[in-house]
Amino acid sequence: MAANPHAEHLKELLEDLNEPQREAVTHGEGPLLILAGAGSGKTRVLAHRIAFLIYTDQAQAGEILAITFTNKAAGEMRERVERLLGHGTRGMWVMTFHAACARILRAEAQRLGYTRQFTIYDQADARRLTKRSADAVGVDPKRFTPAAIHNQISAAKSRLIDAASYRQQVGSQFEEMIADIYDIYERDLHRMNAMDFDDLLFRTVNLLELYEEVRDRYRDTFRHVLVDEYQDTNHAQYRLLQLLVGGGRAPLRGHEAQPGERPTYAGPVGHRNLAVVGDDAQSIYSFRQADIRNILDFADDFPDARVVKLEQNYRSTQAILSAANAVIANNRGGIAKHLWSELGEGERIHLRVLDDDYAEARYVVGEIQRLLDEGASRAEIAVLYRTNALSRVLEETLTRSEMAYQVIGGTKFYERAEIKDAIAYLSLLVNPADVVSFTRVVNSPRRGIGQTTLAKVLANADSLGITVWEAAAQPERVPGLGAAAVKALGRFMDTMVALRDMAGVEHDRGEPLEGVAPDAGQRERAHAGVPVADLLEALLAQTGYVEALEAERTIEAQGRIENLEQLVEGAREFDARADAGQDTVAAYLQEIALVADADTRSDEGLVTLMTLHNAKGLEYPVVFIAGCEDGVFPHSRAIEEGGLEEERRLFYVGVTRAMHKLYLTHARRRAVFGAQTYGMRSRFLEEIPSELLDEPPEAAFRGGTLAGAGAGAGAGAYGAGLAAARWERPPGGAARSRAPRDRGQAGERTGNGAAGFRLGEDVVHAAFGDGVVTGIEPDGVIVVRFAGDGSERKLMAEYAPVSRR
DNA sequence: ATCCTGATTTTTTTT
DNA sequence: AAATCAGGAT
Numbered sequence: 001m002a003a004n005p006h007a008e009h010l011k012e013l014l015e016d017l018n019e020p021q022r023e024a025v026t027h028g029e030g031p032l033l034i035l036a037g038a039g040s041g042k043t044r045v046l047a048h049r050i051a052f053l054i055y056t057d058q059a060q061a062g063e064i065l066a067i068t069f070t071n072k073a074a075g076e077m078r079e080r081v082e083r084l085l086g087h088g089t090r091g092m093w094v095m096t097f098h099a100a101c102a103r104i105l106r107a108e109a110q111r112l113g114y115t116r117q118f119t120i121y122d123q124a125d126a127r128r129l130t131k132r133s134a135d136a137v138g139v140d141p142k143r144f145t146p147a148a149i150h151n152q153i154s155a156a157k158s159r160l161i162d163a164a165s166y167r168q169q170v171g172s173q174f175e176e177m178i179a180d181i182y183d184i185y186e187r188d189l190h191r192m193n194a195m196d197f198d199d200l201l202f203r204t205v206n207l208l209e210l211y212e213e214v215r216d217r218y219r220d221t222f223r224h225v226l227v228d229e230y231q232d233t234n235h236a237q238y239r240l241l242q243l244l245v246g247g248g249r250a251p252l253r254g255h256e257a258q259p260g261e262r263p264t265y266a267g268p269v270g271h272r273n274l275a276v277v278g279d280d281a282q283s284i285y286s287f288r289q290a291d292i293r294n295i296l297d298f299a300d301d302f303p304d305a306r307v308v309k310l311e312q313n314y315r316s317t318q319a320i321l322s323a324a325n326a327v328i329a330n331n332r333g334g335i336a337k338h339l340w341s342e343l344g345e346g347e348r349i350h351l352r353v354l355d356d357d358y359a360e361a362r363y364v365v366g367e368i369q370r371l372l373d374e375g376a377s378r379a380e381i382a383v384l385y386r387t388n389a390l391s392r393v394l395e396e397t398l399t400r401s402e403m404a405y406q407v408i409g410g411t412k413f414y415e416r417a418e419i420k421d422a423i424a425y426l427s428l429l430v431n432p433a434d435v436v437s438f439t440r441v442v443n444s445p446r447r448g449i450g451q452t453t454l455a456k457v458l459a460n461a462d463s464l465g466i467t468v469w470e471a472a473a474q475p476e477r478v479p480g481l482g483a484a485a486v487k488a489l490g491r492f493m494d495t496m497v498a499l500r501d502m503a504g505v506e507h508d509r510g511e512p513l514e515g516v517a518p519d520a521g522q523r524e525r526a527h528a529g530v531p532v533a534d535l536l537e538a539l540l541a542q543t544g545y546v547e548a549l550e551a552e553r554t555i556e557a558q559g560r561i562e563n564l565e566q567l568v569e570g571a572r573e574f575d576a577r578a579d580a581g582q583d584t585v586a587a588y589l590q591e592i593a594l595v596a597d598a599d600t601r602s603d604e605g606l607v608t609l610m611t612l613h614n615a616k617g618l619e620y621p622v623v624f625i626a627g628c629e630d631g632v633f634p635h636s637r638a639i640e641e642g643g644l645e646e647e648r649r650l651f652y653v654g655v656t657r658a659m660h661k662l663y664l665t666h667a668r669r670r671a672v673f674g675a676q677t678y679g680m681r682s683r684f685l686e687e688i689p690s691e692l693l694d695e696p697p698e699a700a701f702r703g704g705t706l707a708g709a710g711a712g713a714g715a716g717a718y719g720a721g722l723a724a725a726r727w728e729r730p731p732g733g734a735a736r737s738r739a740p741r742d743r744g745q746a747g748e749r750t751g752n753g754a755a756g757f758r759l760g761e762d763v764v765h766a767a768f769g770d771g772v773v774t775g776i777e778p779d780g781v782i783v784v785r786f787a788g789d790g791s792e793r794k795l796m797a798e799y800a801p802v803s804r805r
Numbered sequence: 806a807t808c809c810t811g812a813t814t815t816t817t818t819t820t
Numbered sequence: 821a822a823a824t825c826a827g828g829a830t
Contacts, residue, residue, distance in 0.1 A: 070820075098820050123819080145814095197820055287818060387817050392821080409819080443806095450806050594820070613818045635817050643817095650818080673815070674821050 006055040013051055013084065024275075024308040025049045028058070031247070031302035032275040033230075033295075037339045038324065038656035039315030039619065042277045043073075046226055047080035049275065050092075053224055054085060062091030063223040065244070069232060071096060071595050073617060077228070093222070097237050099594050101200040106590070108207055108214060117430045117505070117586050119194040120593040124415070125436050126150055126196040133184040139177060152178045153185060157198035158234045158289035160205060162186070193433045201236035208243040215243055219270050229617070230278035230298070234289040246270015247302060272302065280334050284613060284650045286643070296335065313339045315619050315659050317346020319692050323662075324655045327687045331645045348694035349662045351685065356669040356676075357390075357627075361397035363665060364624050368403065368607060371622060371661075378404060382608045382620040384654050386633035390626060391609050393671075398607065400764070408610035414592055418549075418560040419567055423592065425539050426532075429500050430585050432469030432507045435461075442472075445548030447492055453485040469507070473497070495542050503535050503585055532588045533572035540564060612654045623658035625651075628666040629679035651684045 014022055021041060024034045025048045036042035050066060053059040068074040078094045093100055102120065109116045121129065130153065131146040139149070156166050163186045167179040189196065195203060208215040225245050227233070233241075246269045276298060283292040299305050313321055321339050328334075354360040368381055383394060388410045398405045413419060421444055424437035431437075435458065443449045460478045461471035475481055475489035500507070540546045546564065549557040571588060578584050608620070612633075627633055634647035655662060666681045 096820065200820085284818075285820095288820080389816050389821095446807080448806070452806085611818060637817065646818095671821080 009086075010052070010055050013048055013055065017045075017048065018312055020308050020310050021045050021048075023306075024310070025052050027275070027306055027308075029271070029273055031272055031298075031305035033298045033302075033305050033307045034275065034277040034310065035295075035307065035335055035337065036277050036279055036310040037313060037337045038279060038282065038653070039313040040310035040339070041314055042279075042310060043077065043080070043228070043617070045310070046228055046275075046277055047077060047084060050081050050226065051084035059224045060091070061089050063221065064092050064094075065100065065222040065225045066092070066094045067097055067100065067225070067227045068094065069096065069229040069617070071099070073228065074099070096594070097233075097240070098197060098200050101204040101240070102590055102594060104204055104218065105195070105200065105207070106586070108211075111211060111214070112203055112207060113190065114193055114195070114203075115431075117193070117583070119192065119427050119431045119434050119437070120200070120590060121189070121194050121196045121436065122593055123197070124420075125194075126154075128436055128439075129188060129194075129196075130181065130185055133181045133188060136184050137177065137180045139181065144177070149178060149181055153182050154196075154198050155289055156182065157196075157202050158236050160202060160236050160239060162202075188435070191433060192435050193431050194436070198236070201234075201240060205236055205239050205243065208240070219244060219246065223271060224273045224275070227274070227276045228278075229282075230276035231280050231283040231292055231295040232278070232285040232288075232290040233294050235291055235294075238291070238294045241274060242301075244270070245272050245274040247272045247274075274302075279337075281328050281331075281337070281649055282616065282653050284616065284646060284653060286646055296333075309337060311338050311340065313341045313656075314343075316341060316656060317343050317660060319346045319348055320655060320658050320662050323349055323688045323692050324652050326689055326692075327648060327655065327684055328652045330687055331648055346660060349664060349688065349692055351693045351695040352663070352665045353681070354665060354667045357393045357667050357671060358397070360626055360665050360667040361393045364394065364626060364663070365397050365401050365403060367624075367663065368622075369401065376622065378605050378607045380621040381624075382610070382615065382618070382622070382657065383624040383626060384610060384612050384615050384657065385626045386612060386635055386650075388611060390632070394609060394626065398609075403607060404605060405607040405609055408608060409614045413563070413566075416560075416563055418545075418564055421545065422536060422540060422564060422567055423589070425499075425543065425545075426536065426585060427589055428469070429496070429503050429535075429539075430505050430589065433467040435468050438468045438472070441543075442492065445544050447544075448484060448488045449492065453481060453489070456480050456485075457489070467507075469493075469496075499535070499539055499542060502538060503530055505585065530584070531572070531575040532578075532584050533568050533575055535585065536568050536571050540568075612650050615657050616653055619657055619659055621659045622661040622663075623654070624663040624665065625654045626665050627670070628664050628682040628685055629670070630682055631677070631679045632670070633682055634684070648684060651682075 014025065017025060021044075024032065024045050027049075034042060034045060036045070046066065050064055053064065054061060066074075066077060068077055074095045078089055078092070081092070081094070082089050093103075095103075105112075105114070105118070106116050109118055127146045127150050130150040131141070134141065134144065134146060134149055156162075161169075163179065163182040166175075166182055170176045170179050189199065208218070222244060225241065227241065276295070278295045280292055280295050283290060283295070286292070299307060316324075318341050321341050325339060352360075352363055354363050364383060368378075371381065372378065385391060385394070391407055391410060395405070395407065414423070421441055424434075424440040427434050427437040428441060439454060439458075442454060456478055457471050457475075458468065461468045464471065471478060472489055473493045475486040475493070478486075478489075481489075546561060549561050574588050574591065575584065578587060612625070625633075630636075630639070633651070634644055638644060638647045664685060666679075666685070669676055669678050671677075
């Protein structure tokens with residue numbers, strides 16, 4: 001090592017690591033398990049380890065596969081490594097499991113009977129397809145929702161149980177039904193040349209099991225494999241890693257090999273250079289089939305594995321750590337860790353009870369305001385909650401007090417209808433068998449192709465074994481279609497063909513069905529690839545999509561057009577960084593399919609709101625956890641279904657996000673599904689030793705604390721705000737006396753002139769921001785156009801959180 | 806085929 | 821409270 005030209009760098013690299021960290025970083029070949037407590041610097045260790053491997057010539061950049069849990073984490077990891085190396089990381093694979101699999105499958109898809117343009121279906125698409133399959137089986141959609149059914153199928157797939165194996169082990173009528181649907185679902189997916197998220201993993205495993213030379217190639221390519229958040233890997237991911245590094249074990253714990261099941265590769269032939277990092281106490285994704293045993297049993301899988309424990313925490317004060325330790329101690333099992341910190345005791349944890357969800361939000365916002373006045377910055381503050389639904393009231397309150405915030409996760413840009421439509425068009429151009437996309441766009445905008453026509457086309461395609469595209473391209477051949485339908489379809493397909501030619505996409509001939517085509521498709525498709533942005537623009541124009549929106553002449557439609565412009569803009573950025581000659585459209589589609597947290601900008605100067613799950617891996621000087629009530633957190637379903645330990649781990653994750661200040665709040669009364677519910681404080685609060693808590697006697701707190709806080713305008717809007725609108729309106733009548741729906745009253749209000757709003761008046765809405773009244777309708781409804789997103793909405797003046805500005 | 810209205814559902818958490 | 825869905829009217 002002394003002769004290493006990077007000796008200086010190396011020294012520097014190892015300098016400020018503690019002993020176990022250094023041991024993990026400098027571990028040479030062979031399996032390595034890093035048990036990293038919260039805040040113990042695991043990401044840092046991973047990044048340093050990668051840099052170490054390169055500096056010591058144990059690996060080239062292109063020989064490293066580093067798996068992270070989210071795209072965001074991947075980006076950060078790459079950045080860190082680049083900073084350590086002082087140069088780029090060309091050729092290094094730093095990405096999620098799903099992205100890595102998609103990349104491998106693009107190159108090898110032909111072997112599995114797919115074309116390389118296969119479509120990736122997101123959750124919503126997959127559910128749609130599930131619904132179709134369930135309908136085909138004749139399932140009562142009332143009793144079994146597509147979501148529930150798809151969950152079953154997804155669970156099976158992530159345990160590498162295919163439709164045939166599933167059928168062999170059915171043990172109930174319900175499972176038999178699922179087996180029927182699973183069959184059809186799989187058949188259709190394959191016919192459509194599409195994969196769902198689970199397939200990306202499952203098919204990659206298939207590929208590596210089926211083709212030794214492929215497996216060897218990737219095994220040679222990736223000399224070192226590193227995995228972050230190992231405690232949240234599922235069985236398919238576990239298996240994939242075994243295949244990539246060699247080594248391994250029985251197919252699935254507690255799952256007996258079925259007759260006909262593929263033999264498991266078990267030879268200790270690979271390099272076994274697998275380094276995993278995780279914390280069993282932070283395993284919070286079992287609902288996604290994550291199997292905590294993967295980390296618990298790592299040392300059994302690799303008896304010679306080196307195990308390193310990171311227990312010094314560099315993030316939080318001792319008070320916060322003690323609370324976290326005390327809570328997690330209520331879980332049984334797990335690997336013992338003793339987190340400790342040198343940062344001192346710190347202040348106690350603030351625990352507050354509020355009357356209702358609005359009071360809770362006002363407390364949180366007021367406290368944030370106070371901290372800001374003391375010199376904190378918005379970017380240092382995060383508000384966490386169990387479910388996305390809890391963000392609404394917080395958002396309303398933040399908006400009302402004019403405080404800049406961002407929400408991570410939640411409703412995403414790519415889930416908006418107009419965006420999904422545009423994407424579906426692209427997808428159909430690339431993949432003519434994509435029925436889900438075809439169904440979505442064929443009559444959007446309206447062109448007189450309704451359900452009946454669609455059903456006939458689909459049935460025709462099905463019976464002839466051709467793609468929807470082919471069936472629709474010859475409408476006169478579809479039996480039972482009227483002249484109007486034939487004409488409409490003809491016009492639609494003319495447009496689509498023209499667009500496809502522009503895209504320069506060749507549709508692979510023949511069905512990508514059944515028979516695995518060993519070395520088919522090595523011919524390179526060398527079309528240059530039109531800029532995706534241009535294609536999108538052309539598509540939106542030629543299909544009449546934008547025109548139809550313009551014709552609506554509503555502000556809402558205008559907003560949609562703006563969203564589409566944003567999409568085109570994003571595509572243009574993609575084009576700018578896309579490799580020349582790449583199959584741009586397919587690459588673009590893949591990127592947006594896998595980058596769900598695309599709008600996860602962590603702009604400076606914003607208070608951050610997100611679910612506890614989304615907070616994993618992050619840290620903030622100030623953390624609020626709202627909604628600490630039984631039923632909310634722990635979630636009622638977790639209580640019912642015995643998921644308490646995982647909820648507790650989630651609480652542990654939340655607590656350990658905090659560096660200096662931690663606030664836990666709960667409300668006595670909260671609106672759930674619009675109805676008021678009363679909950680008890682979370683049981684997890686009771687698990688925190690009281691000497692760590694700062695909990696004022698209840699009487700000390702009153703709702704109006706906020707008066708006078710912050711900028712005058714903000715505070716003013718506040719006072720006049722929701723509390724008043726919601727609880728004080730019926731004079732003398734407390735909220736509890738209000739009937740849920742009182743139409744008579746609503747009628748009377750009309751006389752009030754929609755609660756006093758006038759046309760053209762400037763108003764502010766708690767969630768949507770500034771707007772102007774563009775219409776007054778009977779029954780107290782006002783129409784407001786909002787400046788923020790350009791939308792126009794109808795609001796109940798009485799109930800909506802809207803007031804004059 | 807499309808539009809409207811009332812009923813029903815939604816809330817875990819995400820690649 | 822908001823979104824989706826089904827059924828019925830046009």
